[in-house]
Amino acid sequence: MIKKGIFYTSILLTVAFISSGFKPLFSPIDFGSNVDENEKLLYVFPSQKDIANFDIQIPFKGKYFIGYKDAIAHKESQGKYKKINTLGYLGKYQFGVSTLKSIGIHDSDAFLNNPKLQEKAFVTLLSKHKYDLRKYINDFEGEVIDGVKITESGILAAAHLGGSGSVKRFLNTRGERKCRDEYGTSVKTYLKEFGGFDTRRIKAVKNAKVQ
Template sequence: MIKKGIFYTSILLTVAFISSGFKPYNSPINFGFRVDENEKLLYVFPSQNSINYFSLDAPFKGRHFIGYKDAIAHKESQGKYKKINTLGYLGKYQFGVETLKSIGIHDSSTFLNNPKLQEKAFITLLSKNKYELRKYIKDFEGKVIDGVKITESGILAAAHLGGTGSVKRFLNSRGAKKCKDEYGTSVRTYLRDFGGFETHAIKAIKNAKVK
């Protein structure tokens, strides 16, 4: 009897020990995105200790639209909503005042202090530019011009940089016209760096306005 008691006790202790390894960890973290004190978009990882990661501050977004937005924002302003550059371009995606007016935003101060409005403005401008460039997207997507494979996402990013006119000139000239912005960044660079992202869900809307 004593031997049997020891045997069953050992089994119970072993099961209890193994089971303890499968208890859920009640983490107080709310997983997802947040904006830090410098207005930089960060991802909350499953650990509170940053030392557990190798200097990561964003998830692996791949070529999805969220990655597209984040990549453009980083290029334009390091993701800062209140950024104003030396030429007066505003916000996370660096809008010019006239561009804002074209999508129905006339108060640049309100725009600069409203992250949600900036996100809406970005989507709205994409929709507007997609409509204006719909023929170019259809005719040039998949072709290689000046060593760059042309994609819809690249075209829309280049239009955000230099306007639809610059994109049309570059594509119509088959890359001969090297259109650049005031800082020297070329349409070709945006076509290359932002090509291949998922933007097909963006609706092409004539004269799109922020609602």
């Protein structure tokens, strides 16, 4: 009995010793009390420092905001920060020069070479559109128009594609106005593909500018 006790005790001590050598791979991010909610959205699992690591396939992105950004970026540029399309749209989220100016960015070259600035610009534009379309989000969310369930995230994505005006025209005409971009992609497509994501933490900001 004594030998068995020593044997089992040794096993338990060995397991405890080995386990103590392992640490959590990721620690919680402490944002503190003075960080803007939109600023928090720039950080993604697993690291708030390395924003170039967005191509990691995380199985639980799902309908969280990180999944939303990833899905739109893939649709726009395959997630490439330095992408310039044939119409001159720039970066991971394909911004036009005039849109950049509307949120306070006037140096397109600096924008193209600054991933962190591109992420801030994306969140800032969402804030601007959320303010511009706040009434439409309130009035139409949950309705089915032309076979598409209208959601806040879908409205914001469609505004990213074609501007707030195209989304308003689509909703005001109950889908009769098939607004499209220069490549033929419709507002309806973005309303459908990017519907149901969690964008609740995006603040609605009038004339939002990149800080």
